Amino acid sequence: MSKGLDHETLNENVKKVQYAVRGELYLRASELQKEGKKIIFTNVGNPHALGQKPLTFPRQVVALCQAPFLLDDPNVGLVFPADAIARAKHYLSLTSGGLGAYSDSRGLPGVRKEIAEFIERRDGYPSDPELIFLTDGASKGVMQILNSIIRGSRDGILVPVPQYPLYSAAISLYGGSLVPYYLEETANWGLDVKNLRQSVSQARSNGITPRAMVIINPGNPTGQCLSEANLKELLQFCYQENLVLMADEVYQQNIYQDERPFLSARKVLLDMGFPMSKEVQLVSFHTVSKGYWGECGQRGGYFEMTNIPPQTVDEIYKVASISLSPNVPGQIFLGLMVNPPKPGDISYLKFVQEGKAVLESLRRRAHIMTNGFNSCRNVVCNFTEGAMYSFPQIRLPPKAIEAAKKLGKVPDVFYCLKLLEATGISTVPGSGFGQKEGVFHLRTTILPAEEDMPAIMESFKKFNDEFMEQYEDYGGYSRM
Amino acid sequence: MSKGLDHETLNENVKKVQYAVRGELYLRASELQKEGKKIIFTNVGNPHALGQKPLTFPRQVVALCQAPFLLDDPNVGLVFPADAIARAKHYLSLTSGGLGAYSDSRGLPGVRKEIAEFIERRDGYPSDPELIFLTDGASKGVMQILNSIIRGSRDGILVPVPQYPLYSAAISLYGGSLVPYYLEETANWGLDVKNLRQSVSQARSNGITPRAMVIINPGNPTGQCLSEANLKELLQFCYQENLVLMADEVYQQNIYQDERPFLSARKVLLDMGFPMSKEVQLVSFHTVSKGYWGECGQRGGYFEMTNIPPQTVDEIYKVASISLSPNVPGQIFLGLMVNPPKPGDISYLKFVQEGKAVLESLRRRAHIMTNGFNSCRNVVCNFTEGAMYSFPQIRLPPKAIEAAKKLGKVPDVFYCLKLLEATGISTVPGSGFGQKEGVFHLRTTILPAEEDMPAIMESFKKFNDEFMEQYEDYGGYSRM
Ligand SMILES: Cc1ncc(COP(=O)(O)O)c(C=O)c1O
Ligand SMILES: Cc1ncc(COP(=O)(O)O)c(C=O)c1O
Numbered sequence: 001m002s003k004g005l006d007h008e009t010l011n012e013n014v015k016k017v018q019y020a021v022r023g024e025l026y027l028r029a030s031e032l033q034k035e036g037k038k039i040i041f042t043n044v045g046n047p048h049a050l051g052q053k054p055l056t057f058p059r060q061v062v063a064l065c066q067a068p069f070l071l072d073d074p075n076v077g078l079v080f081p082a083d084a085i086a087r088a089k090h091y092l093s094l095t096s097g098g099l100g101a102y103s104d105s106r107g108l109p110g111v112r113k114e115i116a117e118f119i120e121r122r123d124g125y126p127s128d129p130e131l132i133f134l135t136d137g138a139s140k141g142v143m144q145i146l147n148s149i150i151r152g153s154r155d156g157i158l159v160p161v162p163q164y165p166l167y168s169a170a171i172s173l174y175g176g177s178l179v180p181y182y183l184e185e186t187a188n189w190g191l192d193v194k195n196l197r198q199s200v201s202q203a204r205s206n207g208i209t210p211r212a213m214v215i216i217n218p219g220n221p222t223g224q225c226l227s228e229a230n231l232k233e234l235l236q237f238c239y240q241e242n243l244v245l246m247a248d249e250v251y252q253q254n255i256y257q258d259e260r261p262f263l264s265a266r267k268v269l270l271d272m273g274f275p276m277s278k279e280v281q282l283v284s285f286h287t288v289s290k291g292y293w294g295e296c297g298q299r300g301g302y303f304e305m306t307n308i309p310p311q312t313v314d315e316i317y318k319v320a321s322i323s324l325s326p327n328v329p330g331q332i333f334l335g336l337m338v339n340p341p342k343p344g345d346i347s348y349l350k351f352v353q354e355g356k357a358v359l360e361s362l363r364r365r366a367h368i369m370t371n372g373f374n375s376c377r378n379v380v381c382n383f384t385e386g387a388m389y390s391f392p393q394i395r396l397p398p399k400a401i402e403a404a405k406k407l408g409k410v411p412d413v414f415y416c417l418k419l420l421e422a423t424g425i426s427t428v429p430g431s432g433f434g435q436k437e438g439v440f441h442l443r444t445t446i447l448p449a450e451e452d453m454p455a456i457m458e459s460f461k462k463f464n465d466e467f468m469e470q471y472e473d474y475g476g477y478s479r480m
Numbered sequence: 481m482s483k484g485l486d487h488e489t490l491n492e493n494v495k496k497v498q499y500a501v502r503g504e505l506y507l508r509a510s511e512l513q514k515e516g517k518k519i520i521f522t523n524v525g526n527p528h529a530l531g532q533k534p535l536t537f538p539r540q541v542v543a544l545c546q547a548p549f550l551l552d553d554p555n556v557g558l559v560f561p562a563d564a565i566a567r568a569k570h571y572l573s574l575t576s577g578g579l580g581a582y583s584d585s586r587g588l589p590g591v592r593k594e595i596a597e598f599i600e601r602r603d604g605y606p607s608d609p610e611l612i613f614l615t616d617g618a619s620k621g622v623m624q625i626l627n628s629i630i631r632g633s634r635d636g637i638l639v640p641v642p643q644y645p646l647y648s649a650a651i652s653l654y655g656g657s658l659v660p661y662y663l664e665e666t667a668n669w670g671l672d673v674k675n676l677r678q679s680v681s682q683a684r685s686n687g688i689t690p691r692a693m694v695i696i697n698p699g700n701p702t703g704q705c706l707s708e709a710n711l712k713e714l715l716q717f718c719y720q721e722n723l724v725l726m727a728d729e730v731y732q733q734n735i736y737q738d739e740r741p742f743l744s745a746r747k748v749l750l751d752m753g754f755p756m757s758k759e760v761q762l763v764s765f766h767t768v769s770k771g772y773w774g775e776c777g778q779r780g781g782y783f784e785m786t787n788i789p790p791q792t793v794d795e796i797y798k799v800a801s802i803s804l805s806p807n808v809p810g811q812i813f814l815g816l817m818v819n820p821p822k823p824g825d826i827s828y829l830k831f832v833q834e835g836k837a838v839l840e841s842l843r844r845r846a847h848i849m850t851n852g853f854n855s856c857r858n859v860v861c862n863f864t865e866g867a868m869y870s871f872p873q874i875r876l877p878p879k880a881i882e883a884a885k886k887l888g889k890v891p892d893v894f895y896c897l898k899l900l901e902a903t904g905i906s907t908v909p910g911s912g913f914g915q916k917e918g919v920f921h922l923r924t925t926i927l928p929a930e931e932d933m934p935a936i937m938e939s940f941k942k943f944n945d946e947f948m949e950q951y952e953d954y955g956g957y958s959r960m
Contacts, residue, residue: 001722002722003691003722003723003724003761004629004691004692004722004723004724004761005625005628005629005724005761005763005785005788005789005792006789006792007789007791007792007795009631009691010628010629010631010792010795011627011628011629011630011631011654012631014627014628014795014799015795017795017798017799017802019798019801019802044582044804046577046581046582047577047580047581048577048578048580048581049576049577049581049582050577051577052577054578054580056549059546059547059548059549060547062546063543063544063546063547063550064543066539066542066543066546066809067539067540067543068539069536069539070543070559073559075555075558075559076559078555078558078559079550079553079555079556079558079559095777096529097526097527097528097529097530097531097532097777098528098534098777099775099777099778100527100528100534100774100775100776100777100778101526101527101528101529101776101777102524102526102529102769102776102777103777136616136779136803136806136807137803137804139802139803139804140803143802143803145485147491147494147653148485148490148491148494149484149485149490149491150491151489151490151491151492166802166803169799169802170802173627173799173802174491211483211484211489212484242481242482242483242484243483243484244483244484244485281483281484281485283485289582294580295580296580296581296582296804296805297575297577297578297579297580297581297582297583297805297807297808297809298579298580298807298808298809299616299805299806299807299808308485309485309486309487311487312485312486312487312490315487315490315494315495315497318497318499319494319497319653321499322497322499322619322623322646322649322650322653323616323617323619323620323623323646324524324617324619324776325776325777325779326616326779327616327777327778327779327807327809327810328777328778328779329546329777329778329807329809330807
């Protein structure tokens with residue numbers, strides 16, 4: 001007789017989940033690392049793991065919150081600046097019991113207020129702290145919202161392809177149906193509303209009702225920054241089709257072009273005025289994991305709800321209560337992110353310099369990578385306008401595709417495994433994010449240290465060009 | 481047309497969830513607090529919120545991990561002891577990128593190793609770090625395991641009644657069926673295997689297959705500590721019935737009697753030898769939120785799997801990967817909890833004194849509370865053998881039950897609301913944990929400061945005795 005945790009009796013939805021970012025490639029890379037090979041982990045957007053230093057001021061504040069007894073220590077001023085001390089006192093005053101007490105399940109009211117003020121400054125419209133929920137990273141919020149929406153396999157969620165696999169994985173886990181819509185590689189991964197319409201009508205003809213739509217702006221893995229016109233079109237589309245818009249805006253600080261600064265879906269929606277501004281249901285996500293913060297390990301995220309009925313907000317609150325409270329240090333990081341040092345503060349200049357240095361270096365790295373990829377045989381790559389990734393198309397020769405099939409591997413997995421074995425560069429195959437049939441990509445982060453970049457790109461080029469040499473038979477390529 | 485996040489179209493399982501610990505009573509208490517009333521929050525086991533101080537050494541270590549630049553500061557020795565500095569360096573060496581980097585989705589390998597060593601010391605059997613997964617608090621681990629087991633409403637999970645509502649809530653959320661088994665109030669909330677058998681056969685006759693069984697040891701809300709003989713019986717039962725045992729052992733440090741020291745389900749299972757030691761599937765949970773740590777806000781938990789097939793472990797790993805990584809500071813707290821200062825370390829004495837002071841005070845408070853409740857009219861209360869709660873039975877007069885019904889309230893909710901309005905003491909009605917039909921309880925934590933305890937119990941007694949005076953008609957009581 002089988003038991004509850006035997007593999008064959010597990011919840012089928014759990015088994016169906018696919019999660020490539022930490023899939024076969026990552027597992028193989030971990031093995032190779034254990035065997036002593038030097039691995040360059042570019043599979044996850046994890047800046048500190050690749051040497052990015054944390055911003056000093058927020059770390060000082062959180063360290064003091066962890067060690068509140070230091071606030072009475074006569075020597076504290078020797079190791080912490082006065083504004084960090086003041087800020088730690090401020091955050092401790094927002095808790096009842098410090099970092100060791102569960103907070104309200106939605107997060108500390110004082111931090112939610114700071115977030116609301118940030119949103120108001122950013123968008124020019126007031127925001128209600130009662131509609132902001134803190135979470136252990138944006139991922140947990142995304143999962144909670146999907147879990148609330150999805151009732152079964154006839155509920156569809158529109159997801160961009162290529163997409164960050166959090167979405168496909170969570171939709172599988174909760175038993176819904178992913179409805180893909182394709183981003184246009186030839187238009188720098190732009191979003192074409194025609195594609196959306198097509199996806200919706202195809203889903204409908206399969207008996208699936210699209211109930212929500214995900215956008216990732218700036219995009220992961222594609223890096224595109226949506227224009228205001230584009231955002232307007234897609235909000236109009238959500239309005240017409242009665243779709244909840246889930247706006248994943250975790251990369252809003254990561255912009256590497258100047259023509260299209262970040263615009264939140266919320267601002268564009270509210271700009272569009274009545275009736276849309278009161279009708280479209282929107283949930284927006286943000287995090288301390290990205291931007292020039294990169295505080296992934298702290299797990300600080302939030303979501304903000306617009307036009308969600310109060311009864312639904314109550315249900316979401318109730319479900320959040322089951323796991324009691326998001327981690328409190330992560331909440332303090334969020335407070336600091338939305339309320340950074342101000343001109344005149346002791347730590348202001350240093351803080352600004354540290355942040356700028358990160359973003360400027362990322363922009364330079366985005367250029368080095370795009371140029372590097374485009375100099376390789378059979379590789380074409382859009383510029384990384386935003387976020388932290390490069391997503392080159394790899395035009396695999398038919399002989400390489402055959403060789404992969406013989407080994408029972410998806411062709412891009414085959415290519416990425418070979419790349420890993422040859423160079424130690426750990427990427428994620430494009431198939432992990434979804435891509436058009438017969439077109440192949442890989443995703444890498446732009447996060448390796450700037451000084452290492454040229455050598456990494458050289459090592460990539462050497463591998464790639466030899467690979468192409470080996471498999472090319474001048475017969476033709478996979479091509480979009 | 482209805483929209484994805486309209487209340488009537490939400491996932492029904494989300495709506496079905498009940499979570500009393502932060503339910504009507506908590507919401508009313510929060511309102512009263514906003515209005516300026518002094519509230520004594522005894523609804524959640526949240527020690528720091530009621531004034532318990534964090535242990536100094538772990539906070540020093542984590543503060544230094546948050547501020548690694550201090551490790552090079554010539555003044556660091558003025559505010560941190562040398563062993564905290566050394567330990568911070570140790571934990572930073574276990575990360576790649578410090579607290580700001582996502583860890584492996586199962587947690588840092590080095591911390592999992594320290595946990596395995598702790599388990600081996602505790603139980604006398606080796607433990608495998610690969611079978612230990614860290615989580616954002618034990619709650620998240622419990623939810624993940626239930627989500628893996630439950631396939632639909634015909635899958636049953638045996639849960640003690642009364643129980644901590646994490647279990648009932650998560651079972652609803654994942655669409656399974658809760659199969660209650662009753663603890664024996666007259667036997668100090670002991671677990672009688674006869675009740676288990678009855679529950680299983682009743683579930684079967686309703687078409688439900690029990691697939692797992694939950695024990696909470698020491699118990700919440702009941703405080704009972706299971707004996708070795710009891711644990712053996714119930715493991716035997718799991719073996720015969722092919723049940724996964726989920727052993728919630730988060731209160732293993734909180735023991736207030738000396739006859740029955742804490743024994744882990746794992747130790748008892750392995751003591752029972754082959755075939756059971758190789759057959760019974762067991763998942764055990766622990767946390768930094770309880771014990772003399774009480775670091776609830778840090779969200780550090782783990783689960784350890786025994787006899788779970790590797791393929792299942794892989795699936796659980798995959799699902800954990802969707803949300804990338806548990807928070808890293810919480811992982812460091814776990815490392816410190818399982819590997820505390822040792823005799824001879826600079827911080828050893830202080831650490832031991834702080835921990836002992838907390839536990840000894842809790843034991844005294846357990847006595848004050850039990851005695852206080854037992855001195856009240858129509859209240860009977862078992863001694864809190866372990867955990868952090870007191871769960872007195874309130875024998876409500878028929879007129880009180882009628883009065884409650886008139887207001888559309890469950891009788892114990894009616895009583896607890898009156899208590900809250902009269903005294904500011906915020907408790908949870910017994911109905912939130914489950915109780916036998918017609919029997920009423922409330923749960924309070926034993927966490928208010930020791931010096932406040934006598935006044936709180938006096939204020940309770942005054943309210944209760946007046947309440948009984950008002951509703952008693954000498955006609956009889958609700959009674960077990
Ligand atoms: C598009 C996108 N959304 C969400 C996340 C998750 O972020 P967090 O660390 O806040 O869970 C990521 C992380 O890489 C991401 O790329
Ligand atoms: C029995 C029991 N299990 C689990 C938990 C959750 O603990 P954590 O803070 O680790 O999620 C609690 C919290 O009160 C509890 O009482």
